[in-house]
Amino acid sequence: MSAPDGALPAAVDAEMPPVRLDGGEVDGGEPPPVRARGLVKRYKEVLAVDHVDLNVRSGDVYGFLGPNGAGKTTTLRMALGLIKPTEGIVELFGRDPMRHGARALEGVAGFVEAPRFYPYLTGRKNLELLAALDGGGAGRSSIGNRIDEVLEVVELAPRAKHRVGGYSHGMRQRLGIAAALLRRPRLLILDEPATGLDPAGMRDMRELIRRLAGEGITVLLSSHQLPEVQELCDRVAIVDKGRVVYEGALSDLRRQGGAGYRLRTSDNQRALALAGAQPGIEEAAAVDGYVRLQADESHVGELSLTLGREGIAILTLTPELATLEDLFFSLTEETPTTPPAARPPAARQEGAA
Amino acid sequence: MTLTAYRWELRKLISQKRTYLGLGLVIVLPLFFVIFQNVHQRHDRGQDNIFAAQITQSGLATPVLMLLFLSVFMLPLAAALVAGDIVAAEDGNGTLKTILTRSANRGQIFAAKALAAVTYATIAVFLSAAVATVAGVISWGFHHVTTYSGTVVSAPEGLLLVFAANAVYLIPLLTVAGIGVLLSTTTHNSAAAVVGTIGFVILLFIVAGIPGLEGAKPYLLTEQFENWHGLLRTPTDWAPIWHSLWVCALYAVPALFAGYLVFLRRDVAGG
Numbered sequence: 280m281s282a283p284d285g286a287l288p289a290a291v292d293a294e295m296p297p298v299r300l301d302g303g304e305v306d307g308g309e310p311p312p313v314r315a316r317g318l319v320k321r322y323k324e325v326l327a328v329d330h331v332d333l334n335v336r337s338g339d340v341y342g343f344l345g346p347n348g349a350g351k352t353t354t355l356r357m358a359l360g361l362i363k364p365t366e367g368i369v370e371l372f373g374r375d376p377m378r379h380g381a382r383a384l385e386g387v388a389g390f391v392e393a394p395r396f397y398p399y400l401t402g403r404k405n406l407e408l409l410a411a412l413d414g415g416g417a418g419r420s421s422i423g424n425r426i427d428e429v430l431e432v433v434e435l436a437p438r439a440k441h442r443v444g445g446y447s448h449g450m451r452q453r454l455g456i457a458a459a460l461l462r463r464p465r466l467l468i469l470d471e472p473a474t475g476l477d478p479a480g481m482r483d484m485r486e487l488i489r490r491l492a493g494e495g496i497t498v499l500l501s502s503h504q505l506p507e508v509q510e511l512c513d514r515v516a517i518v519d520k521g522r523v524v525y526e527g528a529l530s531d532l533r534r535q536g537g538a539g540y541r542l543r544t545s546d547n548q549r550a551l552a553l554a555g556a557q558p559g560i561e562e563a564a565a566v567d568g569y570v571r572l573q574a575d576e577s578h579v580g581e582l583s584l585t586l587g588r589e590g591i592a593i594l595t596l597t598p599e600l601a602t603l604e605d606l607f608f609s610l611t612e613e614t615p616t617t618p619p620a621a622r623p624p625a626a627r628q629e630g631a632a
Numbered sequence: 633m634t635l636t637a638y639r640w641e642l643r644k645l646i647s648q649k650r651t652y653l654g655l656g657l658v659i660v661l662p663l664f665f666v667i668f669q670n671v672h673q674r675h676d677r678g679q680d681n682i683f684a685a686q687i688t689q690s691g692l693a694t695p696v697l698m699l700l701f702l703s704v705f706m707l708p709l710a711a712a713l714v715a716g717d718i719v720a721a722e723d724g725n726g727t728l729k730t731i732l733t734r735s736a737n738r739g740q741i742f743a744a745k746a747l748a749a750v751t752y753a754t755i756a757v758f759l760s761a762a763v764a765t766v767a768g769v770i771s772w773g774f775h776h777v778t779t780y781s782g783t784v785v786s787a788p789e790g791l792l793l794v795f796a797a798n799a800v801y802l803i804p805l806l807t808v809a810g811i812g813v814l815l816s817t818t819t820h821n822s823a824a825a826v827v828g829t830i831g832f833v834i835l836l837f838i839v840a841g842i843p844g845l846e847g848a849k850p851y852l853l854t855e856q857f858e859n860w861h862g863l864l865r866t867p868t869d870w871a872p873i874w875h876s877l878w879v880c881a882l883y884a885v886p887a888l889f890a891g892y893l894v895f896l897r898r899d900v901a902g903g
Contacts, residue, residue: 353901359733362899380737381633389733395726400647412640413735414633458730 310373311336312387312466312497313358317367320353320521327353329521330367335466335499335514340492342512342529343501346611350521351501355391355470358499359384371466389468389499393475394455398444402435402454405443409458429457433487449480456487467491470501485511509603519611532606539599540579542570545592553589557582571599637736637744641718645748650717654710658756661706662698662764666771682778690775692790694768695761696797696864702760703801703857708808708833711753715812716825718745719895723820729900742895746813746888753809754802761798765791783866797860800873803880804856808833810884814891820902850875853883 313335320328328350335341345351356362358369360376360383368375374383396405406426430436433453438446446454452472459467472488473481481504488511492498502508508515509529516526525532544550551570554563559578564571572579579596586593645651669687681700683693719742722728731741777790785793811832815825836854839845849855859876862869 356729356899356901359729361729361732362901363897381735381740384733384735387733391729393726395730397644397647397725397727399649404647408640408644409730409734411643412637412731414636462734 309337310370312339313341313369313371313499314373315354315358315367315369318354318357318364318369319366320350320357320362321365326521328357328364331516331518331521331523333369333516333523333526335497337465337497338495339514340488340498340500340512342508342515343499343518344503344505344508344515344607345518346503349503349518349611351503351518352391352470353521354518355468355499355501359387359389359391359468361391386462386465387468388459388462388464388466389470390455390459391468391470393448394451394458396443396451396454396458398442400443401440402443402446402450402457403430403439405454406430406458406461410461413462425461429460432460433457434483448475449477449484452476452480452484453487456491460491464496466497466499468499468501471503472500473502473504473507481507505603505607517607517610524610525606529603533600533603539601540572540574541595541597541599542572542593543568543595544570544586545594549589550586550591553585553591554582557585633736634740634743637740638747641744641748642751645714645752648721650713651752654713654752654756655759657706658702658710658760659763661702662694662760663767665698665701666694666764666767670771682780682782686778688772690777690787690790691765691767691769691772692774692777692787692794694772695764695794696777698760698764699794699797699801699860703805703860704854705833707753707757707760707801707805708857709830710756711749711805711809712812712826712829712833714752715749715809716816716827716829717822718749718813719816719891720820720822720825723902724822726902728902732900738896739892742817742892746810746891749809749813750806753805757798757802757805761794765794779864779866780861781865785866793863797863800860800863800876801857803859803873803876804853807853807856807880807884807887810887810891814887814894817891817895851879851882853880856880 311334313333315331315333318328318331318333319326331350331354333343333354343351343354353362354369357364358371358376360380363377368377371383371387372385374385376383396402397408400408403426406429407422410422410426427436430439433456435450435453435457438450443451443454452475456467456469456472459469469488473484476484485507488498488500492511498511500508500512512529514527515529515532516523517532518524542550542554547565547568547570551563551565554560554570554572557578560572560574560582562571562573572582574582583593583596681697683696683700686693687697719728722731732738736744774787774791776784776786778784779793808829812825812829815828816822819825819828833854836852840849840852840854856876856879859872862872
């Protein structure tokens with residue numbers, strides 16, 4: 280049964296050292312919502328998940344990003360106890376679903392791939408059954424109210440008495456979130472929640488996730504949709520061919536991709552020459568009527584003063600951060616063949632930020 | 633929690649059409665039988681079965697005859713319809729992952745499903761018996777009845793024997809349900825599990841008819857379908873009932889244990 284809001288789960292597994300809120304290991308403290316170490320899933324010759332480490336901290340909207348077939352869903356299935364890891368361990372609030380069974384899912388809800396329901400029952404009846412399975416049969420009126428509440432949250436109340444068999448894909452996705460919210464989760468695991476939705480449905484789904492995160496629910500969001508992750512997530516793990524190729528803050532990743540500036544002046548040729556001579560400007564190049572600079576903010580500031588002194592007017596100066604898309608492709612299309620532990624820190628920011 | 637899961641499984645069963653298909657069969661057949669008998673009003677019913685001979689003399693002969701008739705195929709079919717579907721339907725709907733990420737452990741879910749399948753088979757047997765008894769008594773009265781050994785028993789005692797005979801018949805029928813649950817768990821396919829369960833019953837009937845295999849007959853599950861006859865003799869012949877009990881245990885316990893282990897260990901990668 281779901282723990283009441285704010286309730287803490289039982290003791291940390293003796294085999295696992297206690298962890299710091301940032302995913303590191305220290306003495307005491309609440310275990311993190313998700314912590315995976317060396318997670319492996321092998322299907323005969325196929326290595327679906329290859330030594331994955333994850334650290335989802337309380338309050339994160341954590342993006343689990345990767346191309347189709349990268350091992351995201353398999354990892355989430357292991358996290359929810361649906362499939363058994365070949366190696367490694369995953370804990371939810373300090374509990375391993377393989378060892379603690381349903382108790383490991385206290386305070387946890389969500390779905391992997393498309394949420395599935397009994398098609399011959401109405402949306403509401405499905406929720407009633409799931410509430411009953413969670414032990415919510417006792418206080419019928421309070422459960423009824425809770426069902427009304429979650430149906431309102433996902434805007435499905437008007438269709439609640441219709442059979443799920445007649446629901447659109449988007450309505451089923453929203454019913455999946457309603458079913459998850461019934462448990463009053465502290466951790467919401469969502470696997471590709473916006474996949475298959477039309478643009479309006481995607482916008483509504485993002486808005487819903489943002490709202491739930493705003494209410495303090497930790498969200499682990501698996502997706503291959505970069506704009507969705509960029510818009511919603513503060514921390515990410517990028518997975519490719521079963522391996523985590525980056526884990527850490529999204530902002531760190533983008534900074535790591537290189538902070539750049541686009542400069543347009545009244546005399547780009549002289550500006551380029553001055554930029555090249557200016558200390559701290561790492562790179563300067565003329566590109567399509569602009570001067571592209573690689574430098575940190577303070578050095579760009581000094582360059583702007585120099586340009587002013589030289590009588591060169593600055594027409595535009597805009598920061599140019601690497602997009603998640605750029606970074607994603609650079610990470611997933613040139614995956615190193617060395618094991619994760621052997622990779623340079625730049626490509627592996629575990630517990631960063 | 634197992635009780636919660638069991639109640640949940642029953643609620644789900646109640647909302648499925650398939651549930652009523654099997655129950656409908658075991659209700660309609662006794663009714664048809666009684667209506668047919670009333671229309672034809674034959675008093676010289678076959679002499680091969682003592683209860684058939686007294687069909688119009690006591691309404692209590694009807695449930696015994698119906699048990700004789702339904703126990704071979706229809707009741708096993710009704711049990712298989714639900715038992716074979718009970719886990720596989722979750723695979724078919726993709727809902728196994730939905731229920732396994734709630735508050736019940738796998739073991740509890742499996743126990744609830746096995747119990748629900750058993751409950752359904754039990755309801756099917758007693759519902760059929762109740763319909764046959766009521767229809768028989770309305771048509772031919774609540775009178776004394778003569779048992780296999782020629783002993784005349786009073787109507788209340790006869791009613792008790794009808795109840796006991798159905799209860800004893802549950803031993804092999806619940807075994808069939810257990811095999812259905814195993815196939816439902818291992819095949820992940822409702823149709824395959826239902827057909828497989830019934831196919832297994834038919835296979836055993838065929839084996840029983842093969843010359844030279846008479847020695848195996850007492851250990852075939854299908855031979856236990858007649859274990860209740862011992863109750864309708866005076867004195868009661870308990871030997872076939874005890875025999876049936878351990879033979880059925882040899883089928884049911886490994887089937888349920890194997891189903892439990894498969895359910896506990898399987899990767900739920902679909903849906």
